[in-house]
Amino acid sequence: MIPAKFEYMKVSSVGEAVDLLEKHGFDAKILSGGHSLLPAMKLRLNRPEVLIDITGISGMDSITEQGDEIVIGANCTHSQLLRSELVQKQVNILAQAADTVGDVQVRNKGTIGGSLAHADPSADYPAVVLACDAVIVAEGKNGSREIAATDFFEGIFTTTLNDDEIITAIRFPKIAKGNYQKFYQSASRFAVVGVAVVRDGDSVKVGVTGVSDTPYRATAVEEAYAGNGDAAEHAVDDIEVMSDHFADVEYRSHLAKVMVKRALEA
């Protein structure tokens, strides 16, 4: 439980962080809450030579209302999200999900930016950003760009972020009605299955995490729902379902349907 040697730098601006990322390339890692990165480093599964701590960048932990959107700084911790009145009122589903993340210590340190960048296939937020059609704001050497949540996740622990980019904020549309259902894994308490359902008039948007190595929008569910079909039955249509000793393919597929049903009925 002792990481390999590394150098630690704390930056005070996004520009500084991007410069360092460019300079050190693969040897560098961004550090925010450290609750995914540090455990991996302690097991020496990950051994960056340089850690760039971005938690000191001012303004990156703010939650603001900007027109029709709620803009959440990437450094906001899980605790901040679940306690924020703005989030509770305007993107309640995000507060619901934040409340299920880990334990108090994890929620007090871990950040939404870190969670999204890490792209753990069992993390909670991916389902929510997908269902909300949130936008991830990233900044790199070529400036700032916006990535639609549906274009963000690429696979297990991989995203479409460039190596020199950091997530600075996540933009959420205001969500009137949404529900997050999580079936947690008994040991880690990560999601075996997490389902986020956002309602928009008569249609729904459904984000699913934990089921496949990449979180996904359950479009088959959304279509069936629109057509008044048995929507939940389509939770894993065309999806390659993961398997482990807590949930094999059959059981995980079943759970996905149950959680979709519960989120739709909530």
Next chain:
Amino acid sequence: MGNYVGKPVKRREDARFLKGAGTYTDDIKLRKMTQSAFVRSPYAHAKILNIDTSEAKKAEGVVAVFTAQDGCGEFGVPCGWQVDFKNGETMREPKHPLLAKDKIRHVGEAVAIVIAESLELARDAAELVSVDYEELPAVTDPKKAMDKDAPLVHDDWKDNAAFDWCIGNDRAEVEAALEKAHHVTEMEFRNQRLAPNAMEPRSYIADYDVNGDKWTLYTSTQNPHLIRLLMCAFALGIPEQKVRVVSKDVGGGFGSKVYHYTEECLVTWASKEIGRPVKWTSDRSEAFLTDAQGRDHVVKSKMGFDKDGKIVAHLTDEYCAMGAYLSTFAPAIPTYLHGTLFQGVYTTPLIHLNVTAPFTHTVPVDAYRGAGRPEATYLLERIVSKGAREMGIDPTEIRFKNFIPPFDGVEQEGYQTQVALQYDSGNYEGVLKKGLEMLGYEDFRKEQSEARKNGKLIGVGFSTYIEGCGIAPSAVVGALGARAGLYEVGQVRVQPTGKVSVFTGSHSHGQGHETVFAQFVADKLGIPMDDIEIEHGDTDQVAFGMGTYGSRSLSVGGSAIMKSIDKILEKGAKIAAHKLEAAEEDLDYAEGKWTVKGTDKSVSFGDVSLTAYVPHDYPEGLEPGLDFSSFYDPANFTYPFGTHIAVVEVDADTGRVMLNRFIAVDDVGNIMNPMIVDGQIHGGVAQGVGQALLEEVVYDEGGQMITGSYMDYAMPRADDLPMIETANTVTPCPHNPLGVKGAGEAGTIGSTPAVVNAVVDALAHLGVTDIQMPLKPQTVWKAMQN
């Protein structure tokens, strides 16, 4: 009753624990101390082709790197219990080397130790040791280990058996009775392997002092004297009187810190080699891979009943894993701590248990909280409940039908079982009756049938257990293969001021001895608790000791102290008589003073103590001083018992089990401190529920542990448990002076089958008859689908 015994006195040790001010081994930092790291095998079974330490030796801050090619290669740690084969063949006892030399036998087995100026440097250098392995096929399942073509763990023998063993009545007789039985219930299951998970990982510091040619070993162990004996006499061959073993604050053990481990022996050896203190502290990953684990039985069982539901015979065959080597007490666990409890609380007239104990390519298995008794209780309480259901008898009724009738062990004789032991005293129906009252059984059954109509799955499960604690006497356990005695030592040293130091060979690693022992000593001497200090965990302070495990501290260790107090009072009376110019027979001792009967002439304990050390005006011929030591070797085990009741709800969609109520009625004999007994029961129940619902060590086909961290090994958490409803009945132990039986393991032993019985009860109408532990949501859901 005095001022303290029987009261929920707050724990004196908690002030330092709660403030983070305890002194655990890893907190100790010595001058010139080095740190160490182990190079461990990533394979379960492999040949070691080559170990190259040259790069590591050159690395920054490295003091030394040792492999089995160095002097330590000749040493191994011993096993403390011998169980020979049924046919007389001696137990197969492979050398358990401090470092693997030619062959690896489980993932995590150490091949080298790297000693450096800091922990960071030791870890860095350990990565530079390069080992060439040739991977071999492995076997981790105890039953498969006995297959004809199973890979051999030790090449010296033709198969993997370490020994086999049986107990009870003649097998043929039991089989014949089963043939004739009105009904036979059968079960096949695995009592899964568990990781002990003490909060404080193992930690050792060995400090060799060149000047005196002496060693001090600081170790997080449950029995410092035994470690010293095993290490000096049987492992390293160093003079015992030159070794001091210190084990002060220890953060939990649950059995896993009873044993003498290779790491502890190796740092002791290495400290002399380099002439500096060497520390090693396990990290959590190493703890999963190297702390001796628990359970791991593959069980096949039959129980026969007559038409009224009376048990007529019980036959069980088991494969019980030993792991790669024989850990200190490993052979005793599935045998003398397991088979001897197959009578349970029932009058079963014919019992036979057959055990095959194979080596497997896994970390060794040894005692884990309950040690053999949870496995026995799980089997008995599941199969009795299963039989009841098959025969259409209520699970409580079948128990009442079969209970051994109450006996106190004084007026009525102890109960002679079919499996060697004689129970001391018991009232098994009493605890079940009390539990049923607390539950409100009839109301529950009504609620259950209502709930079923609404698709809600709720169930209740019962477990009426017995267990054996304070295993003894020494002569008997010696005959059964123990290579140690199982007495305890208690020394009471009255200081000249009348303050008292008590030295106990028992060890506290969370139990609260500093409080409970002081309570009864204070009452017996009639002095304030504040005048009493309890010392343990240092071989230089305490004459000898057998340590703490098997819920033995109060019944064995406490009794030894009681014996010494008797000697103190006897000698004190002589001094008091002299001072009061009265005859000893005319004195009464109460409330800390000797009084001449019928007068107000008295002398206090403090005055007598001072006189003993300043013996100016003193009885002729009497030695000065007031300090006695006693060895107490019990006449028998003690037998706590109880009823545990679980009420569960199963989520019909997902299979997740919610434990809604848990009732524990335990009879642990006399109760010194009800708060501490409750605490022991709570913790034990949490671990028992952990086995029922959550915990399991899983190895894959190649012998990799796939549950080697808390990401995959599910521990019970506060929100997995309801408020535990506890109650007690009191049936004193007739054969020890405190009348106590032991409470350390009861919670773990009683709870597991109650939970599983409850889940099966909740799902019975769906045709579910058995579910394999742990009752993971997936497992329960699948059982419901069939």
